[in-house]
Amino acid sequence: MSQKKTNQKTSLVKSRFQIPRGMKDILPEEMPYWQWVFEKAKNLLEYYGFSRVETPILEKADLFYKGTGKQSDLVKKEMYLLKTKESGEILALRPEGTLPIARVYCQYGLFNKPQPVKLYYFGPFFRHEKPQLGRYREFYQLGWEIIGENSPVLDAQIINIGYNFLEEIGFKNKEILIYLNSLGCEKCQNNYLTALKKYYRPKLKKVCSNCRERYQKNPLRMLDCKDEKCLKIKKEAPSPLDFLCSDCKNHFQMVLDYLDSLKIDYYLDKNLVRGLDYYTRTVFEFNIKNHDSKMAIGGGGRYDGLLKSISRIDKPALGMAFGVERVIEALKERKISIPKKEPEIFLIQIGQPAKKEALRLIEVLRKNNIEVRENLAKENVKNQLEIANRLGVKYCLILGQEEINEGMVIFKDMTSGIQENLPIEGIEEFLKRRLKINNQ
Ligand code: AMP
Numbered sequence: 001m002s003q004k005k006t007n008q009k010t011s012l013v014k015s016r017f018q019i020p021r022g023m024k025d026i027l028p029e030e031m032p033y034w035q036w037v038f039e040k041a042k043n044l045l046e047y048y049g050f051s052r053v054e055t056p057i058l059e060k061a062d063l064f065y066k067g068t069g070k071q072s073d074l075v076k077k078e079m080y081l082l083k084t085k086e087s088g089e090i091l092a093l094r095p096e097g098t099l100p101i102a103r104v105y106c107q108y109g110l111f112n113k114p115q116p117v118k119l120y121y122f123g124p125f126f127r128h129e130k131p132q133l134g135r136y137r138e139f140y141q142l143g144w145e146i147i148g149e150n151s152p153v154l155d156a157q158i159i160n161i162g163y164n165f166l167e168e169i170g171f172k173n174k175e176i177l178i179y180l181n182s183l184g185c186e187k188c189q190n191n192y193l194t195a196l197k198k199y200y201r202p203k204l205k206k207v208c209s210n211c212r213e214r215y216q217k218n219p220l221r222m223l224d225c226k227d228e229k230c231l232k233i234k235k236e237a238p239s240p241l242d243f244l245c246s247d248c249k250n251h252f253q254m255v256l257d258y259l260d261s262l263k264i265d266y267y268l269d270k271n272l273v274r275g276l277d278y279y280t281r282t283v284f285e286f287n288i289k290n291h292d293s294k295m296a297i298g299g300g301g302r303y304d305g306l307l308k309s310i311s312r313i314d315k316p317a318l319g320m321a322f323g324v325e326r327v328i329e330a331l332k333e334r335k336i337s338i339p340k341k342e343p344e345i346f347l348i349q350i351g352q353p354a355k356k357e358a359l360r361l362i363e364v365l366r367k368n369n370i371e372v373r374e375n376l377a378k379e380n381v382k383n384q385l386e387i388a389n390r391l392g393v394k395y396c397l398i399l400g401q402e403e404i405n406e407g408m409v410i411f412k413d414m415t416s417g418i419q420e421n422l423p424i425e426g427i428e429e430f431l432k433r434r435l436k437i438n439n440q
Contacts (some may be wrong), residue, residue, distance in 0.1 A: 020137075021131055021137065022128075022129070022131035022136050022137025022138065023136065023137055023138040024136055024138060024139075024325065030328075032338055032340060033328045033331065033332075033338060034140075034324065034328070036169065036338040036339075037142070037169055037324060037327060037328065037331075038122055038142070040165065040168045040169050041120070041122070041142050041165055042122075043168075044161065044164060044165055044168055045120045045144055045161070048118070048157075048161055049118050050118040050119060050120040050144050051118065051119055051120070052119075052120055052121065052122070053101065053104055053119050053120075053121055054121060054122075054123060055094070055097075055100035055101065055103070055104060055121070056094075056100075057093060057094055057123075057124065057126075058082075058091045058092070058093060058094070059091065059092055059094050059099070059100055059103070060089065060090070060091060060092070061075075061079065061081055061090040061091060061092040062090075063092075063099050063100070063103055063310060064079060064092055064094075064095060064096075064099055066309055066310050067098075067099040067102065067278060067306055067309055067310050068096075068099070068276050068277050068278055069218070069277040069278075071217045071218040071221075071277070072218065072221070072275070072276060072277045073221070073275065074095050074096065074127065074275065074276060075095070077128065078095060078127040078128045078129055079092045079093070079095050079126075079127075079128065080092065080093040080095075080126050080128055093125075093126035094125055094126065095125055095126060095127050096125060096141075096276065096321075097121050097123075097125065097141050097143045097321055098143070098145060098276075098278070098303065098306070098319055098321075099306075099310070101119055101121065101143075101145050101147075101319070102145075102147070102306055102307055102310060102311075102317065103310065104119070105117060105119075105147050105307070105313070105315075105317075106307060106310065106311040106313050110147070111148065111313055111315060115147075115148030115149055115315075116146045116147055116148040116149040116154065117146070117147045117148055118144070118145070118146050119144065119145050119147070120142070120143065120144040120145075121141075121142075121143055121144075122140065122141075122142045122143075122324075123140065123141070124138050124139070124140050125138070125139055125140070125141050126138050127139075133329070134292060134295040134323075134325070134326050134329060135295070136325060139323055139324070139325050140323070140324035140325065141321040141322065141323060141324065142321065142322045142324055142327075143300075143319060143320060143321030143322070144158070144161065144319060144320065144321075145317060145318070145319030146158060146317065146318055146319065147307070147315055147316075147317040148315050148316070148317065149316060150251075150302075150304060150316035152251045152252075152254035152255045152258065152282075153254070153258055154318060155251075155255040155258075155281070155282040155302060155318060156255050156258030156259050156262065157258075158300065158318055158319065158320050159178060159180075159255075159259060159264065159266075159284055159320075160259075160262055160264060162178075162286055162298060162300075162320055162322070163176055163178065163264055163286075165322070166286065166288075166327075169327070169331065169336075169338075170331060170334075170336035170338070171288060171330075171331075171334065171336070174289070175288050175289045175334070176286065176288065176289075177267065177286065177287045177288065177289060178264065178265070178266040178267065178284060178285070178286055179266070179267050179268075179269040179272050179284060179285045179286075179287070179296075180255075180256075180259075180266045180267070180268055180269065180272070180282070180283070180284045181239075181240065181241065181268065181269050181270060181271070181272035181273070181282075181283050181284070182240065182241060182244060182248060182251070182252040182255075182281050182282055182283070183220075183240045183273065183279055183280060183281060183283055183301075184240055184243060184244045184245065184248040184280070184281060185245065185247070185248055185280055185281065185304070186280065186305060187245060188240065188243050188244050188245050188248050189220075189240070189243075189280070191243045192238070192240045192242075192243035193219055193220065195238045195242075195243065196219050196220070196222070196223075196237060196238060197215065197219050199236075199237050199238055200215055200219070200222060200233075200237070201215075203233050206229060206233060207222070207225075207227075207229065207230050207233060208225065208227040208229065208230055210225065210227070211225050211227070211230050218277070220273050220277070221273070221277075222234070222237075223237065223271045223272075223273045224273055224274075224275055226294055234271055235271075237271060239270035239271055240270075240271075240273075241268075241270050248281055251281055251282075252281065252282065255282055266284075269285075272284070272285060274299055274300075274301060278303040278305065278306040278309070279301045279302065279303055280301075280302050280303060280304045280305055281301070281302040281304065282301050282302045282318070283299070283300075283301035283302075284299060284300060284301060284320070285298070285299035286298040286299060286322070288330040288333075288334070290333075291326075291329075291330045291333060295326055296326075297322055297323060297326040297327050297330055298320060298321060298322035298323065298326075298327070299320060299321070300318070300319050300320025300321060301318060301319075301320070302316070302317070302318040303317055303318065303319070304316040304317065304318075341371075342391075342392060342393075343371050343372070343373040343391055343393055344371065344393055344394050344395060344435060345365075345370065345371065345372045345373070345393055345394070345395050345396070345397060345431065346372070346373050346374065346384070346387065346388035346391060346393040346395070346396045346397070347361065347362065347372050347373070347374040347396070347397045347399070348374075348381060348384040348385065348388070348396055348397065348398045348399065349374070349376065349384075349398075349399045349400075350379070350380075350381055350398075350399070350400040350401065351379075351400065351401050351404075353401060353404045354399040354400055354401065354403070354404055355376060357399055357404055357424070358374065358376060358399055359376070361397070361399070361409075361424065361427070362374065364427075364428055365428060365431070368428040368431075368432060370428060370431050370432065370435065372397075373388075373391055373393065375387050381398070381400075388414065389414070393414060394413070394414055394415065395411065395412065395413060395414060395431075395434070396410075396411075396412040396414060397409050397410070397411060397412075397427070398410035398412060398419075403421075403424075407423060407424055407425065408421050408422065408423055408424060409421075409422055409423075409424045409427055410422075411427075411430070
């Protein structure tokens with residue numbers, strides 16, 4: 001017998017179909033975290049006037065090529081591509097959320113609406129990366145974008161909302177780390193890149209092969225390298241901050257002033273560039289103290305030139321996104337518990353007529369917003385009481401043959417063990433009073 005059980009177990013583990021590498025199932029035990037994070041974000045973002053949009057998982061690959069430049073790792077190495085049968089068009093599983101939102105803004109003429117337009121999204125994204133803890137091939141992002149205005153107060157507000165989101169879901173303000181930098185406008189970036197290349201040229205033998213390639217094709221990305229030997233060299237590299245024109249300098253100074261006035265602490269990270277090529281001016285990342293420093297839980301910035309690169313619309317914009325898996329991993333690391341909704345009533349039934357009555361009663365309770373758990377398939381009272389105890393409910397309703405005949409139901413207080421016989425008719429009113437009293 002025990003041999004049979006073991007075999008069954010093994011066959012489950014070795015089930016023919018396993019989840020693809022780097023993807024993640026969200027099981028019921030995990031789901032409360034996801035709902036908690038989403039509900040908090042939704043309330044917060046809608047308070048600040050953001051509207052939710054969802055775009056398809058598939059987009060034309062060209063959107064990402066045009067928007068991020070063909071040299072970024074994101075489009076060069078990490079995009080999942082597929083060819084449509086009828087036209088041979090190349091589509092991509094969306095690797096990020098800003099470009100689809102920018103497309104929506106242009107495609108539906110949102111530039112004709114009062115500006116800025118504030119949008120948020122929550123959904124899966126795909127990057128063909130080497131999977132490890134905190135880095136997946138499918139991951140969820142919660143992001144928000146403000147399109148149509150270039151005032152630095154918006155840069156501060158976007159960061160402020162990110163900060164408030166982390167506080168709302170349970171992190172303490174001292175645990176929240178914000179790293180900030182400014183890349184300047186296109187002109188500042190061109191001057192900076194010349195200086196950066198000059199700095200790296202004599203050191204090319206000492207950097208990794210990826211960085212040598214980046215030096216030729218996309219030098220800014222060298223600052224993104226996490227290779228130990230490159231990190232050392234990066235430390236002394238010139239900073240984009242030293243190449244800001246006076247407009248960009250003022251813009252950044254004002255962002256810092258607004259953050260100071262909100263009493264939000266931040267660190268200046270003079271070589272923060274982020275992984276995507278479209279950023280201009282402010283860039284930032286969020287992390288949690290003692291969480292893996294190489295795995296920012298969120299980040300974003302301004303992308304004033306992005307819309308122009310994919311359309312004829314030239315509007316400034318900015319946004320940010322949190323990686324939901326990393327946020328939840330950090331919540332768990334910190335042992336931050338989230339409120340769980342526990343059922344308060346369990347309905348026990350014995351015999352077929354009681355099952356019929358139970359089915360009817362559940363509907364009455366549902367229409368009265370009274371949550372009830374049951375296990376209708378079970379026959380025996382002891383079994384059902386055990387389940388009720390495991391669930392930790394406060395009360396049980398018990399329906400047996402005798403109760404059905406008399407139009408009654410037993411109400412059992414699980415803490416005191418006291419039982420009362422009550423008429424089924426109107427039991428919902430009694431329960432509402434009882435639950436309300438206890439919820440006060
Ligand atoms: P990005 O779109 O690269 O600016 O990333 C924004 C956030 O998404 C990051 O700070 C991470 O929290 C999350 N993220 C990005 N790539 C991954 C990945 N491969 N796996 C898990 N989370 C990711």
